Amino acid sequence: MNVIHSKFPGVKLLEPNAHVDHRGYFMESFNESIFQDIGFNQKFVQDNQSLSKDPGTIRGLHYQLNPKSQAKLVRVLSGVIYDVVVDIRKNSPTFGQWEGYILSEYNLRQLLIPKGFAHGFCTLVPDTQIYYKVDEFYSAEHDRGILWNDPEMNITWPVSNPILSNKDERLPLLKYAELNF
Numbered sequence: 001m002n003v004i005h006s007k008f009p010g011v012k013l014l015e016p017n018a019h020v021d022h023r024g025y026f027m028e029s030f031n032e033s034i035f036q037d038i039g040f041n042q043k044f045v046q047d048n049q050s051l052s053k054d055p056g057t058i059r060g061l062h063y064q065l066n067p068k069s070q071a072k073l074v075r076v077l078s079g080v081i082y083d084v085v086v087d088i089r090k091n092s093p094t095f096g097q098w099e100g101y102i103l104s105e106y107n108l109r110q111l112l113i114p115k116g117f118a119h120g121f122c123t124l125v126p127d128t129q130i131y132y133k134v135d136e137f138y139s140a141e142h143d144r145g146i147l148w149n150d151p152e153m154n155i156t157w158p159v160s161n162p163i164l165s166n167k168d169e170r171l172p173l174l175k176y177a178e179l180n181f
């Protein structure tokens with residue numbers, strides 16, 4: 001597993017070792033020992049999967065409030081996404097800063113996102129399916145979000161008129177978001 005560090009301590013891009021042969025490839029898509037080796041000792045308790053039919057779909061930016069905040073391990077089963085994290089830890093020197101990464105069925109990259117970050121992605125091709133592990137169960141009452149195109153965050157998305165859920169269309173700006181990290 002190759003580990004690529006990001007601008008945020010704790011946010012890491014992971015490149016699994018794919019064993020390629022004439023049939024295709026095999027890889028260990030998750031191995032707990034590797035996460036212990038990189039200092040991630042939380043236990044994943046829930047797996048999620050979503051399909052976005054059209055390119056230019058943005059899901060996010062989402063997070064759960066403490067005590068139900070979630071670390072996430074995101075990967076792409078099929079398709080390509082531009083995956084974005086935003087530091088929402090109020091006392092962090094990088095509060096409100098973001099970074100984006102291309103995850104795809106081709107680069108097999110996975111993104112490890114610790115608690116304290118909002119997460120969202122934009123699909124770049126049709127029928128993109130993502131699969132991600134979280135270390136805290138879903139809690140609708142702790143589910144929060146930040147508007148994708150908040151001008152202060154100024155995220156450079158690959159689309160300007162995305163497909164959004166009704167919920168995501170009405171998310172607050174970061175400065176009005178409820179945060180307790």
Ligand SMILES: Cc1cn([C@H]2C[C@H](O)[C@@H](COP(=O)(O)OP(=O)(O)O[C@H]3O[C@H](C)C(=O)[C@H](O)[C@H]3O)O2)c(=O)[nH]c1=O
Pocket residue numbers: 048050059060062063119120121138165167
């Ligand atoms: C997240 C979640 C949702 N749901 C239900 C709630 C809604 O009735 C339905 C769709 O939920 P939502 O529109 O929040 O799904 P996404 O827009 O894909 O949100 C997710 O995508 C962004 C990028 C994330 O990082 C979050 O993990 C997650 O919020 O599934 C559940 O039953 N369990 C869950 O864990």
